[in-house]
Amino acid sequence: MADKVSPYDSRIQYKTANLNGVTYSYILAEPASKPKNTVVLVHGWPDLSLGWRYQIPLLTSMGFRVLVPDMMGYGGTDSPEPLSYYTYKRAADDIAELARQVGAPSIILGGHDWGGAIVYRIALWYPKLVSALFSVCTPYHSPRSQFMDATKAPNFKYQLQLRGPDVQAHILGEEKLRQFLNALYGGRGPNGELGFNTTEGCNFEVLPKIGPTRLLTNEEMDFYVKRYAIHGMRGPLNWYRTQELNFEDEKEMAKNIEGFKFKMPVLFIAGTKDAALPPAISHGMDMWFESLTRREVNTSHWALWEKPAEVNKHITEFLSDKSETLLSNL
Structure with a gap:
């Protein structure tokens, strides 16, 4: 099993930064010697910065400084009401500002779930800042000139519920947050019942029957519940309510996207058993990259936790292979 940091591990520090008027909480982990470069890891839903607990020790051992923000609406980061705070463009601007504040002239990006979608967008909006990126489970989709609702895809039907009022209204208080997180992280009822599916x-009704997930320790789950209780579910769910805003932000970009390719090296790690993001939906993405490395791990959506050693092996090989081009002037 891969090494990991615990919620209160002495190897990590919890910091705050004001990024474009919003207070972000983030994890900082430093290598033993002068850092080669800065890695920024971006989590998805429903997760936190601690979702990268198995990757932080790996990356610091490789000589990288690691920054892992709680994204907008999550944990110790502010949770403003307007949906404009939850767009790809806003996330890109905030991560770029974090890099500026810590004095990082270039960064390596890692993303999972929504974080995977975000890191591609940061590279689109700030290509000179990003020296390499890796995405776990999330393939790339290009900006579009015409709006397409993601929930038309069968594997994204669940998003109709998430963007509506029901989850936000029902998941209130620590007990229900714990039930909800156990369900999303693969916990089951006594007869194998699932509390969540992609349809x-x-x-x-099933949530109160769900047993503990095997993917988090009791300490980790307690930490997650406390951090989610700070703001509740509205902020995290707002990420599902921004499709039209993201489309509007990218309409002009989409007009000039033909022939575009990402110039920085990119690693995409698919999860074979990911129900929401099956590997098949990544078909055709290769055309957008000058240097794309594809890997696949036999795991569900929670690849970072289920198969951390395999995920870390692919990340290690990718970053080691590109080491000469990833050195920064820190």
């Missing part, structure tokens, strides 16, 4: 979303 309907959450089954509120």
